Amino acid sequence: MKRVLVIGPSGAGKSTFAAGLAQKTGLPLIHLDTEYWNPGWVPTPDEDWLPRVEELAARDSWIMEGNYSSTFPVRMPRADTIFLVIRPRWLCLARALWRSTKHFGRTRPDLAPGCPERYNLEFLKWVWDFERRSLPYVREAMATLGAHADHVTIATDREGERFLKRLRAAN
Numbered sequence: 001m002k003r004v005l006v007i008g009p010s011g012a013g014k015s016t017f018a019a020g021l022a023q024k025t026g027l028p029l030i031h032l033d034t035e036y037w038n039p040g041w042v043p044t045p046d047e048d049w050l051p052r053v054e055e056l057a058a059r060d061s062w063i064m065e066g067n068y069s070s071t072f073p074v075r076m077p078r079a080d081t082i083f084l085v086i087r088p089r090w091l092c093l094a095r096a097l098w099r100s101t102k103h104f105g106r107t108r109p110d111l112a113p114g115c116p117e118r119y120n121l122e123f124l125k126w127v128w129d130f131e132r133r134s135l136p137y138v139r140e141a142m143a144t145l146g147a148h149a150d151h152v153t154i155a156t157d158r159e160g161e162r163f164l165k166r167l168r169a170a171n
Contacts, residue, residue, distance in 0.1 A: 001025060001081045003057075005146070006065040007138060008085035009130035010123070011092030011099070015110040017085050017160045018065035024167045025063070030056055031110040032066030039114025050074065065110070069137055076145035084138065085154045089131050096127045 004027065006018040015031065022029035035052060036044050044052065053071040056064065057078045064075060076082065087095075099108070103117035111117070126133075142151055154160045 001027070001150075002061045003059075003079050003081075004063040005075055005079045005082045005149075006063060006085060007067050007082065009087070009089070009092045009134075010127045011095035012085045012087040013095075013154075013157060013160060014065050014085045017083065017154060017164075018063050020160070020164045021083075021167070022063050024164055027061050027063045028059075030062050030064045032064060032068050032071075033110055033115075034112045036066075036068065037112040037115045039112070041115050041118075067134070067138070069134060069141065072141040072145055076141055076149070079146060079149045081150045081152065082142055082146050083152050083154055084142065085160070086135075087155070089128055092130065093124060093127050096124060 004021065006014050006021070008014050018029055018031075021027070032053075035056065036049065038044060043049075050071065053068070053074050056062065057075050064079075100117050100119050104119070105116050107113060107116050142149075152163070154163065
């Protein structure tokens with residue numbers, strides 16, 4: 001593993017898994033949310049976003065955590081491993097709500113500075129609709145743009161922990 005994507009719905013545990021993977025492998029961790037969002041939850045303009053992702057993906061090694069499916073054509077061909085971290089949507093929604101409550105008014109480590117956690121109904125709807133709206137495209141992209149890469153689905157916290165433990169034992 002040298003260039004790794006960690007994708008899946010918000011609240012599934014992508015950031016936690018990616019952080020554990022970075023700790024075990026020593027690969028640099030890139031949270032795409034910290035790259036995309038500017039202070040005050042201002043998105044990076046489209047004309048600047050793709051070149052930024054191209055620059056990140058061109059690096060020799062990385063763990064890139066986050067969806068941003070419009071950038072799959074840049075990231076997936078460079079990845080050698082793709083982790084799909086997936087959970088039931090009710091659990092993702094519950095975790096997103098808990099995370100907002102736990103960190104409300106403060107910026108989480110996986111978010112850009114100046115983007116304090118908040119309650120956002122549009123975002124919660126996005127979390128709820130991920131399985132129907134985004135998952136088919138994610139799977140299609142993995143099968144086409146990322147067909148050359150190793151694919152690992154992490155469907156439970158225990159599976160993620162076991163994977164990381166086996167990885168630690170191998171190193």
